[in-house]
Structure formats: C-alpha cells, structure tokens
Amino acid sequence: MKMNKKIISALLIALLILPTLLFTGCTVEESEGYLTPENKEPLYEFANDAKTFVREDSDGDTTFTLVEENEKYEFYFSADILEIALKSKTTGEIWYSNPAPSARNEGIKSEMSSQVALFYLNKKDGSQNTLESYLDCVLNYDEETGINQFYVVNHNGNLRVVYILGQIKPDYIVPTCLEGSIAEEYIEKLKASSNNDHRSQARLISGGSMYAKVTPAVWDTYTVDIQNEYLAIVPNMGTMIKEGKTVYIIKDQTKLYNTERMKKLQAAFVEELGMTLEKRDEMNAEFGVVIEPAKTFWIPVDYDLTETGLKVTIPNEEIHYDTNAFAIASIDLLQYFGSASKQEEGYMFVPDGSGAIVNFNNGKTNITREIRVQLYGLDDGREYTTKPFSNEGAYLPVFGIKKANSALFGIIESGDTNATVIADIAGKNVSAVDRNRCYTSFRMSEYEELQFKSAGKTSRIYQYKMNSADITVSYSILDNEKADYNGMAEFYRNYLVDKGALKQKDYTNVPFNIELIGAYDHKTAFLGVGYTEMRAITTFQQCKELIKKLSDNGIKNVSINYRGWANDGLRNSVFNKVKVVKSLGGEEALKDMLAYAEGLGVKVYLETELALVFKEKSFSGYNTFTQASRLVTRDVAHHYQYVNDWNTQSKTNVATIVSPSVIYNIDSEDNTKSFASKLLEDMNKIDIKSVSLGSMGTNLPGNYNIKDFYDREKTAKTYAAVAQKYSETMNVMSKGTNKYMLPYVDSIFEISNTSSNFNLADQSVPFYQMVIHGYIEYSGEPINLNGDTRRTFLQAVEAGAGLYYRWCYVTNDAVQELWFDGMYSLSYESWFDEAVELYKEYNDMLASTAGAQMIRHEAVAENVNKITYSNGVEVYVNYNDYAYTAADGTVVEAESFAKGGNN
Secondary structure: OEEOOOOOOHHHHHHHHHHHHOOOOOOOHHHHOOOOOOOOOOEOEEOOOOOEEEEOOOOOOEEEEEEEEOOOEEEEEEOOOOEEEEEEOOOOOEEEOOOOHHHHHHOOHHHHOOOEEEEEEEOOOOOEEEEEOHHHHHOOOEOOOOEOOEEEEEEOOEEEEEEEEOOOOOOOOOOOEEEHHHHHHHHHHHHOOOOHHHHHOHHHHHOOOOOEEEOHHHHHHOOHHHHHHHHHHOOOHHHHHHOOOOEEEOOOHHHHHOHHHHHHHHHHHHHHOOOOHHHHHHHHHHHOOOOOOOOOEEEEEEEEEEOOEEEEEEOHHHOEOOOOOEEEEEEEEOOOOOOEOOOOOEEEEEOOOOOEEEEOOOOOOOOOOOEEEEOOOOOOOOOOOEOOOOOOOOOOOEEEEEEOOEEEEEEEEEOHHHEEEEEEOOOOOOOOOOOEEEEEEEEOOOEEEEEEOOOOEEEEEEOOOOOOOOEEEEEEEEEHHHOOHHHHHHHHHHHHHHOOOOOOOOOOOOOEEEEEEOEEEEEEEEOOEEEEEEEEOOOHHHHHHHHHHHHHOOOOOEEEEEEOOEOOOOOOOOOOOOOEOHHHOHHHHHHHHHHHHHHOOOEEEEEOOOOEEOOOOOOOOOOHHHHEOEOOOOOEOEEOOEEOOOOEEOOOOOEEEEOHHHHOOOOOOOOOOOHHHHHHHHHHHOOOOEEEOHHHHOOOOOEOOHHHOEOHHHHHHHHHHHHHHHHOOOEEEEEOOOHHHHHHOOEEEOOOOOOOOOOOOOEEOOHHHHHHOOOOEEEOOOHHHOOOHHHHHHHHHHOOOEEEEEEEOOOHHHHOOOOOOOOOOOEHHHOHHHHHHHHHHHHHHHHHHOOOOEEEEEEEEOOEEEEEEOOOOEEEEEOOOOOEEOOOOOEEOOOEEEEOOOO
C-alpha cells in the first residue's frame, strides 16, 4: 500500500538543501535553458507495516521494502541505495536491478551499483564524461547535514527517484570580484570586527589565499593566455584595468568547494559587511562575471507496477541540465537488471535480424566488443564516410534474459527510435564487465566534427536540441514453460495484438514474392555524342507474361514489388506525382497489367520512394536546398552506397534524403500539398490498389535542420502516418519493416531470416517471424542473390517465410551497369524453373501453416531445428549433409525438411 503522510513544498525542500546543495549558474529556464528543479510532490513514505525482505550477502545484507503488489508481482525498493527488486508470485523468483554486493568486487563497483549512467559532452572544452548514479549521486552524501543528493518522491501515486548526478557547485553570498577600493574598505571593516572569525576572514581577501589582487602593473606582466583565463570569468576586467583600477578576483573556482572556509567567509560578508544575494549579483554583473555552468544533471526515474510487470520511465521534459554548456549524448538504463554471474546458466536474447541468442559464459572471452544492436538501423541523417558494420536489421524494440525457470523480458515502449540493445558475457579480461548482461542505451543527442580545410581546424557541431521521446521500458517476468525466447515471442505477439498493431488473417498458401526492376537511366552515345535514355528491363507487358507463366506453373499467392516503374525509373526523381515511364509501355499498359494481375489474384505493389531522391529535376517541385534533410553539420543529408574494395562512399547512386515535413507534415492540419497526399491523389486516378513505400520501413533518418528539426522519433511518426493514410484505401507493402510500420502493412519483403551472426552470439532464432506469422505475410532475403540457394531456401522454411526473388525480364548482361546493392544475377529465366520446383516442394507440404501462428522453435540436434504451429503441424529442418531421424520417427533427408510424424 502507498501512503502519503505530508506534502513537502518546494520552499521547504529548498531550505533543507540550501546549506549544502546551493547552485551556481542556475537561472530561469527562459534565459539560459537551465533550471534548478523544484519538487512539489510528497516525499515517498512506506506503510508502517510494509512487507520487507533481506537480501543476504557476505558483503552486507540489503533490506528491500514493498512498494506495491498485484496478482502477479511484488515490487520492492531499497531506499538507501536506490536499488529495486521485482518478484514473481508464481515462482517466487526475484530479479534485482543490481548484482549482490559481493559480486560487485569482480568488476567496477560503481557501475554495477548504478541504475542510471549518463554520457555527456562539454560544449565549451569538448571533453567527454560519464556520470553514474551510484558514484556521482548516491555516494555524494553530506555527513554534516545528512542530506542525500537525490529525492525519492510519490509521483502520481508511483515511486519516483530523482537523481542529481554530478558535483553540486555551492553558491555562496560572496562576490566573485571586488573593485580595489571596495575590497580595501571590506578588509578594514573585517579587521576591526569584534568577531574573531570575521576578523580572520580579512586575510582571505588581502592575503591572496582566496582573492587574487590584480593591479594594472601586475596585469601587464601576464601573458595573453593568462589574461584570457581571467577574462573568461570576468569579461569587463580588461576595461577596468585600462581605467587604472585594481581588481580582486576569485580566479581559482575550486576554492568554492571548501565548504568550511566558504561558510565562514559568507558569514563575514553577510553579518559584518551587509552583503545580500541581490547586492552580490549586482557587483558580479558590473564585472560581467561569467558563472561556470553547474555540471549537474537532474534525471527522474519513475517506477510503475502494472499487471504485466514493471514500467520504468525517464520523462524527457523533466531532465534538467545546462543545455548551453552541455549535451547529453546517451543514457544507459538499468545495465545490470537481471544480470548473471559466471556460475549461472541461461542466455540473452537480442533483436538482431530474425533474433539472436547469446549464451551465458559461452567461452568467447577473447571477443572484447559487446553486441550492440541499434534499433531500426543506423541514422541516415548522420555522415558515415566509411561503410559502417553491415548487420541485419533490428526491427523490434525488445530484449530478454533467461535463467532457470524464469525470464526477464523487456519491451522498449518509448525512446525505441534512439535505442541500442547491448549484450555481453562474463569472464572477459576487461575488468569493467564480469557479468552476463543485456540492457538498453538511449541516444539523446548527436554531434559531428566539421572540418575547415583552409584553416586546418575542426569544430564540433551539436544537435539543435535533445531527442524528444521519453525513455520507457516495461519489464515482465515469464515463468516456467514460458521462460524462453518462445515465451517472449508469444508475450510480444499478444502485446501487439492488444495494441491493435497485429490482426489475425486467413492465409491459405505460402507467399511467393518477387521484386521486378522496371527501368533505369542508361548512359549511351550516338555518333560520339553522349546522352541518357530510359532502358526498360521489365516492361508492363513482360510483367504480364511472367504473371501468366507463374500461374500456368501452379504458383499461388504471388505478390510483386514493381520497382522503377515511374518518375525516372530506378534512380528516381521526386515522388510527388505519378509519371509512368514510357519505355515500359506507358500509363495504359500499366493499367492493363494491373487489371490482368488482379484477375489472377496477384498483388502488384508499385514502389514509391518518397524518402529518397536520386535525380533532382528542374520544375519537379523538389529543391534539395530547401526540402532535403540536413546533417548535424547543416550539410544536405545523403543516402550512400559504399565501394566494397575500400568501404568508402560511392559517387554513383547517391540520393538526397527528403525532409519528413515535406513528405507529410504531422504538425499541420492541411496536408493536401504534401508529397504523400499529392502522390496518393495521382495514384487513385490510375486506380492503383497496392503500394510499396520503399525505404520508409527500414531507413529512419533524423533531420537536424534547426528550422525543420525532426529527430528519429518524429520521423518514425511521420512515416507511420503516411503508411496509415495509404492503408485506408490501398494494400501497403514494406521492406524489412520496423515496429512503427507494422499496424499498416499487409505484406513484408526482405525480413532477415537469420541474425547477423555476431561472433559473440551462439544461435539465430526466428523471433520476429514468430511474432507476426499468421498476421502479416512476409518473405526473407532474395534467394537468387545467395551463393547457397538450398540453405537460403531451408532458412525460409524454418522462418515460415515465403520465397523471394529479385528479377528482371532481360538477360544479366543488360544490367551490369546498375551498380546498386543487390542488383546482380537478376534474369528471371536463370531461376524460374528452380523457383517453381522449390515453391511446390514447400507449399505442397506446408500450405496449411500459412495462416497459423508459429508457437515454438527449438534445436533438436546439431543443425536440426523443429518448428511447431498453432494448428498442430510440426516441421523439422535439417541442414546437415546426412539424414536425421526424429524422436517421433520422422526421417528428414539431408538438406531438407519434413512434417513431424504426428501430423
């Protein structure tokens, strides 16, 4: 039970804290962007009869007190060290936010004892620093007053911990500077005082131990660098020196941290000299004193027990710090929640590609780097001069830890667009980490180095303002048979269904998906004069022929993504209207092909690349200078491919990234002039019924233009709004498909059927597929672009995915100059017969699974996996070059698959 016994006003708390925690540089929010937070909420108080338990440990026991409970959970808190514990009532298993005290001796104790870690940048000197909630908050206890550097309050009925990270700089009623005549007057008054303590303070002013006396003659002896150090604190000092005045200045600001000395000096100024806060500020203002910014960060963390677990939130708008002086780069939340020792067994789940498992203590201690999975891919609004590590997509904002008969599953409900899931193992030589742990880090702001080649200098440019989303992670405990990645997938699937993001559909055949390439701009010459023509490599008529051929060969449930059909083909100009490529047959041929496909039940998704423009044309309605997204450096943002030999940016096939506000402005009530609305209007005129949204499902760029700022959170909302608008009248397909697009798509192409196979990982699992199977049709990687066709096919079967090919109608030699990633071996004739054979092998046996949920995946032998569907069908997939006999008697031939013996 929660009890509120008294309300502590902001004034009372200020009075309690001021003796030791007064601040310098804290001004009103409007003028400096920094605010000393006021707490107007009740301090949190537990019920007198609140339940407690003791965590016994050789390095000291810890008492946890019950905050709240419901039918499934008990949530506990340790008020002295701010640690939490979540207990399952089903099994009695307790998950702690931090390792046992004795376990922290095997790593960096301050990190293992923290709930929040903050990495920030100093805009003034360029330094980078880390603050941890234990070392830089909990340990900053003032013994003299008994005041801690944190609040524990009751926030809307829930427990909130307000961490004050950093060294609190005291603010005393003592002027930073004194004009010479005034200083000498003060010295004489103090010398004449009847108070011995006040009398002794005269020496601090006159003797140089606190104030430095700077006369014009002394000033002239200083080097320019030393003079600049003074002027950085007191800008008007040079003028006063030129006027022949003497200045007394506290130049060494570290002296302000001598609490005992400063209190005595303050008493002398206030009681003997009549100094007030207002008078001090007036004197400092006369000198133009620049107060060193307070290196203090107020981070509130809310804990809310729900029916499904513990929701942990850092509300973005209530994070306070000096935004003029500092930038928060990232915040790590609950790094060690549920972490495991070297003696424990279990694994971690990370959302890499289809999903990946990292076993505890897997012996890969020579791999120094942890796994870092940035959700929704890298930010295309950042500049990458060399190719980043190429990993599979990270589509779902989830992670998990499995131990014995219990698992902790995390859903990142907010802040996912800036989140990175991190996993690492224990036993490494790196002393900072000696735990198996999986947690989330949140990127809060970006910066870039801007080079001035002519001057040979660089300057750091910072993101205009911090990312806007709250940080919210919901933690749930899964018990017994649900305590594994299968249970996690089921839990998240039900979560998305409850949110309305997934809806069960009736599928009767395995999908057969094709991406067809229509036309591209081909450079050629006539009589020695170069020009560019649109070269058709799959016309609308040829698309009809291919559809007929597939139908004649018994291929069912066909979907086609037609790419390069309009607006200058594959290297498209802006999609703010429809201009069908004539060399493909023109608009009438397009309509005829679409009608033919519809008659055979084939969906043709026409790809409209709203977010990327490869070719800017005059009078097209798109201007790169005014309508493209910008980098942090304010340069135009581009989408690049990379030269494989050197991993450097390719100069071919470079696209500018369109500002989200131009595509569809979610802040505007009237979007009739937006690119998305105008394009939809044109498509409706042609009666187009299915659309692909190009890169919007997988690429999530920020726009760092100060006047048109879109962080990734707002870009995701914009892309989702476009998908929603199109889904109201059309079928929508997306590639890869990050979580924010899931509610609006009917089909997904190019999901990763495996993980990235990080060296630290141990196993790929079809987690993403288990979440969406039976709700959204999907397919994996193009089979014709993989050297091992059979293995790629088996991976599709294991993942419950449709078959997928990237084709064109012409022969391969006609597409050698495309220079696009994944644009090779495209001629359909080279693959057609094998594709028909593979599809029939797959669909004839497993068509019944198309609309079922995938409820279990497990490894039953080395390189042999078993998949169980909700309709009872069991499937074995054998990757070995020899046959396998299952426990139920099912024989699975080498490099093949089979239904289980019971179905």
